Amino acid sequence: MNRTYELMFIVRPDMADEDLEKLVSTLETTVTSAAGSVKSVDRMGKRRLAYTVRKFREGIYILMTIEGAGTVIHELERRLRVTEQVIKFLTVRIDEEQKRLEKIKKLREARKKVSAQPAAPAEEAPAAEAPTADVPAATV
Amino acid sequence: MTEETKAPAASERPSRPSGDGPRSGGDRPRFGGGGGGRSGPGGPPREGGRKFFRRKKVCKFCTEKIADINYKDYRLLGQFVAESGKIVPRRLTGVCSPHQHRLASAIKQARNIALLPFAGRAS
Numbered sequence: 001m002n003r004t005y006e007l008m009f010i011v012r013p014d015m016a017d018e019d020l021e022k023l024v025s026t027l028e029t030t031v032t033s034a035a036g037s038v039k040s041v042d043r044m045g046k047r048r049l050a051y052t053v054r055k056f057r058e059g060i061y062i063l064m065t066i067e068g069a070g071t072v073i074h075e076l077e078r079r080l081r082v083t084e085q086v087i088k089f090l091t092v093r094i095d096e097e098q099k100r101l102e103k104i105k106k107l108r109e110a111r112k113k114v115s116a117q118p119a120a121p122a123e124e125a126p127a128a129e130a131p132t133a134d135v136p137a138a139t140v
Numbered sequence: 141m142t143e144e145t146k147a148p149a150a151s152e153r154p155s156r157p158s159g160d161g162p163r164s165g166g167d168r169p170r171f172g173g174g175g176g177g178r179s180g181p182g183g184p185p186r187e188g189g190r191k192f193f194r195r196k197k198v199c200k201f202c203t204e205k206i207a208d209i210n211y212k213d214y215r216l217l218g219q220f221v222a223e224s225g226k227i228v229p230r231r232l233t234g235v236c237s238p239h240q241h242r243l244a245s246a247i248k249q250a251r252n253i254a255l256l257p258f259a260g261r262a263s
Contacts, residue, residue: 008253050257090253104207
């Protein structure tokens with residue numbers, strides 16, 4: 001059962017870049033070893049937190065997109081909880097939302113095509129009707 | 141009650157242009173003016189018809205066709221959060237029910253990851 005998840009976590013602002021890379025790569029290996037796959041890693045950079053977390057006013061945000069079963073997330077979250085540098089994390093399942101968005105997109109495109117196409121036939125239809133309407137008028 | 145409030149207001153109105161109001165007029169006009177300005181209960185609307193035409197509120201997400209209400213888009217979500225950090229009710233923003241539902245859950249997710257505050261202002 002493959003699902004897509006989005007994992008966002010915040011590490012402490014004073015973390016060095018090398019340590020961060022190390023942390024991300026260890027997380028990636030845990031995902032791959034649990035039969036999952038990392039789709040993308042996005043380092044969103046340092047940002048002010050909306051409230052203090054563990055006495056930190058800012059943090060480094062990292063966003064990962066992961067595909068795999070729930071057990072992958074279970075292991076990943078356990079690891080994040082243990083890791084001292086990670087001050088907050090949030091996992092969101094996004095595959096159903098993506099499906100919904102695609103559906104809406106398709107629907108909109110289909111509607112666009114429909115609204116674009118009948119414009120041409122609609123012009124022909126009145127033109128075809130017009131002579132028939134004119135004929136009785138002319139005879140009378 | 142209604143007669144009592146109406147009578148002083150009527151007597152006050154002519155006195156206002158002459159400019160001898162400040163002493164006693166300090167209280168009264170504020171009372172009447174406040175009700176009229178906010179179009180709240182009582183005041184001008186009761187007296188005669190509608191004075192304020194309120195434009196019909198429309199759902200931002202429907203009109204702008206924003207299908208994806210995501211917790212990462214804190215700038216968008218911030219428009220629907222009051223200064224105190226509360227989610228602004230639908231009756232004030234005009235957001236439709238399905239979108240408000242998604243909006244609320246997105247705001248809650250954003251709060252969880254410290255993109256939006258639980259209380260107070262995000263600095």
